[in-house]
Amino acid sequence: MRYLKIGICLLIPFIAIFCLNRGFGSLPPLGKIMDPVNGFMANAETAGDLKDYEVDFSKYNVAGSVYLDDRLVPHVFGADEKSIYFIQGYITAKYRLWQMDIQTRAAAGRLSEIFGEKFIAYDLEQRRKGMIYAAEKTVTEMQKDKAMFNSVDAYTQGVNAFIGEQNEMTYAEYPIEFKLLNYEPEAWTPLKSALMMKYMASTLTGFDDDIEMTNLQKLLNESDFNALFPDYSDSLDPIIPTEKVYEFSPDSLTTNVASIHNHYFNKVVDIFESQHEKNQVGSNNWALAGSKTKNGNPILCNDPHLQLNLPSLWFEIQLNGAGINCYGASLPGTPTVVIGFNEKIAWGVTNAQVDVRDWYTIKFKDNTKSNYKYGDAWRATTQRIETINVKGGDTVIDTVIYTHYGPIVYEEAVVANGKNTPQSVARIGMAMRWMAHESSAELKTFYLLNRAENYADYREAINYFSCPAQNFIFAAHDGDIAITQQGKFPIKYKGQGKGVLDGSNPFNDYKTFIPAEQNPTIKNPSRGFCASANQHPTDSTYPYYYTSYDFEYYRNRIINTTLTALNAATIDDMKALQQNNYNLTAKEALAVMLPLINNPCRTQNATCDKYKALQEWDFMNDANAITPTYFQIWWDTLYNIIWDEMVSDEIAFTKPNNYFTISAMRNFSHDHVLFDILATNDKKETLSDLIQISFNVMAKTVDSLALIDEAQLTWYSHKHTNIMHISQIPAFSRLAINNGGYKNIVNATSETHGPSWRMIVELSSPVNAFGVYPGGQSGNPGSKYFNNFVDDWAAGKYYPLYLFQDAAAAEKTALFTISFI
Amino acid sequence: MKIVISIVAGIIICLLAQLYLPIWWIFVAVTFAVSYFAHYKTSGKSFLYGFITVVISWLSLYLFKDTANASIMSDKMATLFSVKSNYWLFGIASVVMGVLGGLTSMAAWFINKK
Numbered sequence: 047m048r049y050l051k052i053g054i055c056l057l058i059p060f061i062a063i064f065c066l067n068r069g070f071g072s073l074p075p076l077g078k079i080m081d082p083v084n085g086f087m088a089n090a091e092t093a094g095d096l097k098d099y100e101v102d103f104s105k106y107n108v109a110g111s112v113y114l115d116d117r118l119v120p121h122v123f124g125a126d127e128k129s130i131y132f133i134q135g136y137i138t139a140k141y142r143l144w145q146m147d148i149q150t151r152a153a154a155g156r157l158s159e160i161f162g163e164k165f166i167a168y169d170l171e172q173r174r175k176g177m178i179y180a181a182e183k184t185v186t187e188m189q190k191d192k193a194m195f196n197s198v199d200a201y202t203q204g205v206n207a208f209i210g211e212q213n214e215m216t217y218a219e220y221p222i223e224f225k226l227l228n229y230e231p232e233a234w235t236p237l238k239s240a241l242m243m244k245y246m247a248s249t250l251t252g253f254d255d256d257i258e259m260t261n262l263q264k265l266l267n268e269s270d271f272n273a274l275f276p277d278y279s280d281s282l283d284p285i286i287p288t289e290k291v292y293e294f295s296p297d298s299l300t301t302n303v304a305s306i307h308n309h310y311f312n313k314v315v316d317i318f319e320s321q322h323e324k325n326q327v328g329s330n331n332w333a334l335a336g337s338k339t340k341n342g343n344p345i346l347c348n349d350p351h352l353q354l355n356l357p358s359l360w361f362e363i364q365l366n367g368a369g370i371n372c373y374g375a376s377l378p379g380t381p382t383v384v385i386g387f388n389e390k391i392a393w394g395v396t397n398a399q400v401d402v403r404d405w406y407t408i409k410f411k412d413n414t415k416s417n418y419k420y421g422d423a424w425r426a427t428t429q430r431i432e433t434i435n436v437k438g439g440d441t442v443i444d445t446v447i448y449t450h451y452g453p454i455v456y457e458e459a460v461v462a463n464g465k466n467t468p469q470s471v472a473r474i475g476m477a478m479r480w481m482a483h484e485s486s487a488e489l490k491t492f493y494l495l496n497r498a499e500n501y502a503d504y505r506e507a508i509n510y511f512s513c514p515a516q517n518f519i520f521a522a523h524d525g526d527i528a529i530t531q532q533g534k535f536p537i538k539y540k541g542q543g544k545g546v547l548d549g550s551n552p553f554n555d556y557k558t559f560i561p562a563e564q565n566p567t568i569k570n571p572s573r574g575f576c577a578s579a580n581q582h583p584t585d586s587t588y589p590y591y592y593t594s595y596d597f598e599y600y601r602n603r604i605i606n607t608t609l610t611a612l613n614a615a616t617i618d619d620m621k622a623l624q625q626n627n628y629n630l631t632a633k634e635a636l637a638v639m640l641p642l643i644n645n646p647c648r649t650q651n652a653t654c655d656k657y658k659a660l661q662e663w664d665f666m667n668d669a670n671a672i673t674p675t676y677f678q679i680w681w682d683t684l685y686n687i688i689w690d691e692m693v694s695d696e697i698a699f700t701k702p703n704n705y706f707t708i709s710a711m712r713n714f715s716h717d718h719v720l721f722d723i724l725a726t727n728d729k730k731e732t733l734s735d736l737i738q739i740s741f742n743v744m745a746k747t748v749d750s751l752a753l754i755d756e757a758q759l760t761w762y763s764h765k766h767t768n769i770m771h772i773s774q775i776p777a778f779s780r781l782a783i784n785n786g787g788y789k790n791i792v793n794a795t796s797e798t799h800g801p802s803w804r805m806i807v808e809l810s811s812p813v814n815a816f817g818v819y820p821g822g823q824s825g826n827p828g829s830k831y832f833n834n835f836v837d838d839w840a841a842g843k844y845y846p847l848y849l850f851q852d853a854a855a856a857e858k859t860a861l862f863t864i865s866f867i
Numbered sequence: 868m869k870i871v872i873s874i875v876a877g878i879i880i881c882l883l884a885q886l887y888l889p890i891w892w893i894f895v896a897v898t899f900a901v902s903y904f905a906h907y908k909t910s911g912k913s914f915l916y917g918f919i920t921v922v923i924s925w926l927s928l929y930l931f932k933d934t935a936n937a938s939i940m941s942d943k944m945a946t947l948f949s950v951k952s953n954y955w956l957f958g959i960a961s962v963v964m965g966v967l968g969g970l971t972s973m974a975a976w977f978i979n980k981k
Binding site: 048051052055056058059062063066067077078080081082083084085086087089090091092093094216217218222226775776777778827828829830832 | 885886889891892895910925928929932933935936937939940941943944946947960963964967968970971973974977978980
């Protein structure tokens with residue numbers, strides 16, 4: 047009996063401890079996590095974590111100090127170039143290690159290792175897209191440039207010095223996410239830095255609508271297609287002002303027009319991408335010449351609109367030493383400052399939004415898929431074995447076939463021959479041609495920009511940038527301003543790559559690339575400013591053909607109009623423009639919509655108040671306004687019933703953007719066949735019917751929302767901007783941010799995306815700079831520096847950015863210092 | 868008096884063991900050992916003293932760090948685990964571990980009882 051009691055008293059704790067010590071599925075080891083010393087409480091940051099300390103890294107041959115200021119921005123002072131990038135790696139790892147780990151795993155298609163089976167499809171997509179293949183090419187390219195590679199190598203050593211050479215971090219020291227997801231940090235490599243660059247390339251250029259366009263070209267007649275998806279429009283307000291004369295003509299460009307592919311591409315083709323939301327990335331940047339500013343100094347502004355997450359994509363840092371002194375936003379996982387300034391110049395980027403990814407259909411010789419047709423001959427394919435390790439499951443091995451175009455993403459894409467149904471099905475291979483696969487080392491651009499002093503340096507630096515193509519804006523203390531759309535662009539015949547291309551015809555292949563000096567660029571334009579907001583780079587006089595999955599048509603007009611009217615500009619004017627909530631889409635849409643419904647106020651209908659509100663609205667999408675909610679519900683409903691033809695479970699389609707939707711509402715006859723609702727067979731609707739129907743739907747929706755809670759109608763709560771933790775844990779996220787703006791508005795804060803780094807730099811001496819991003823410097827949810835910028839960002843506040851001249855100045859204001867001896 | 872001393876000693880040993888050994892379940896060894904040498908009067912008492920030792924040491928470790936951190940970490944963890952508040956989280960964890968510590972304390976009592 048006694049032994050039984052002893053047994054029970056020991057067995058219960060033994061079993062309990064055994065279970066609590068290991069994870070089950072997605073459940074982490076609770077015992078280890080709840081440990082009040084080494085578990086999650088070890089991640090609870092205290093004053094003791096913000097004290098000066100010294101590290102002895104003499105074996106790495108580095109020396110310097112990093113001064114953390116009151117916002118936890120590291121000011122790195124290194125003895126030499128190696129020390130600077132080593133310390134950057136060390137300090138970034140100290141605050142963002144888990145983010146660096148998970149983002150590079152996401153890029154490489156290695157999430158199944160952490161999250162298990164449900165991420166196999168995602169990982170397969172990354173492998174099929176050739177992400178690791180592309181990153182490996184970048185590493186090879188970087189190794190050719192000694193100075194460049196040394197900086198990546200020093201950064202790598204810095205990260206690994208933080209982790210410890212054989213992962214000497216204790217469980218207590220792990221970032222909380224490693225504990226919750228139950229895995230360990232691994233050593234950093236230059237490949238991981240390259241993967242981070244490809245992660246950005248994929249975020250900014252990793253989509254297209256070639257398949258959808260091919261289908262739409264057959265669904266719509268030619269004039270409708272050209273009206274809804276044109277290459278240019280009459281009021282596009284491009285990046286390069288129309289004053290620019292292009293004094294070159296393409297060398298060997300044929301005037302042939304693309305032939306439409308004779309297939310309907312089934313939605314199954316798009317199986318990977320169907321998991322993603324339509325792309326929402328975008329950005330604003332502008333630079334004013336001294337002639338337009340109050341103090342006579344050039345001013346440069348930039349706000350890249352990317353997915354808003356915690357920890358933030360950006361990490362503020364100052365790098366000083368060995369002839370460098372720059373400040374700005376860096377990408378955790380890569381050395382250098384990406385968007386920033388030094389004492390002489392400032393620079394920023396927006397996405398070029400030009401399509402640099404095309405699809406080629408591939409005819410294989412036989413089922414071995416070892417040869418494919420190219421002209422009159424057969425070419426050999428190569429293979430790349432991709433191994434995906436799955437937590438708690440079997441390893442997945444995928445053999446990816448490569449052609450000279452690139453990887454076969456879809457080996458057996460389902461297509462239908464010439465009919466609007468997938469009944470007569472054929473299966474074909476689809477190869478992806480993507481500029482991110484080109485050999486290039488984009489980091490070199492930032493490496494050089496960090497040191498640049500003038501316009502010539504800027505032009506030299508951006509030459510190294512192939513993909514993702516960006517609009518590099520520039521302003522210098524000496525007075526120059528400039529903007530260049532920089533990237534590697536193939537020379538295309540008109541229409542090439544707007545749809546899917548026949549890969550067996552060499553005519554469709556890329557032959558040469560646009561010489562870098564012929565990329566759209568302008569220096570010191572007569573209007574006194576340069577600006578870009580993801581719109582068309584040029585007007586139609588630019589000699590080369592290009593296309594896009596989504597150019598911007600609204601933010602650019604607001605910015606250009608505002609800057610044209612602005613004189614004696616101040617920092618406050620710049621802040622106001624970055625926060626501008628004017629909804630130009632609404633203004634132009636309502637100009638068509640309101641006159642086409644029966645005025646409910648005449649019949650004293652209950653919807654009169656909404657109609658009146660919309661009529662009197664100042665078009666400001668301010669956080670606490672209600673009318674923007676009325677408009678958005680009305681517009682979304684209308685948009686969807688107008689383009690009901692372009693929704694199919696079987697065929698991949700996309701819809702015209704807002705600009706060409708409004709233009710169709712203006713220019714198409716009201717009984718145009720596209721305005722008819724397909725689902726109602728007995729009735730033929732006109733545009734007026736659609737506008738009335740959608741207005742009524744909006745009124746009902748608003749009333750039912752108001753019944754639940756009036757507060758839900760305020761714009762910010764309807765829009766519901768969430769800044770999610772990268773792992774989507776709501777407890778670590780900030781939800782329903784009180785902020786206005788929306789897509790196509792200068793303050794482009796949507797549900798998930800927004801200004802991820804607002805920067806304003808006046809090139810006075812010393813430089814007068816301000817910035818803010820919606821996050822915090824620390825990636826640790828247990829730190830008060832984890833999300834401390836969010837509310838200030840939402841309220842439109844900025845912080846002064848300190849470019850310290852010397853270590854003594856940095857030390858004076860430092861919260862604490864880490865010395866590397 | 869002897870009991871108070873043994874409990875206080877148990878708590879101190881438990882705190883030190885938790886702080887300096889990277890073994891989260893070390894408390895069960897502590898309560899076992901303390902009970903083995905303290906010779907508590909009844910099995911019930913041995914459970915209770917073991918339980919108290921663990922609850923007090925875990926709670927104080929939690930609260931000491933949590934105060935210095937202004938509950939930034941624990942509030943998020945409470946939300947993550949869908950527990951009412953950070954104090955509930957600390958309470959639940961300490962009580963669960965207290966029961967385990969109580970059981971091993973009791974096991975030592977039964978071993979002593981020849």
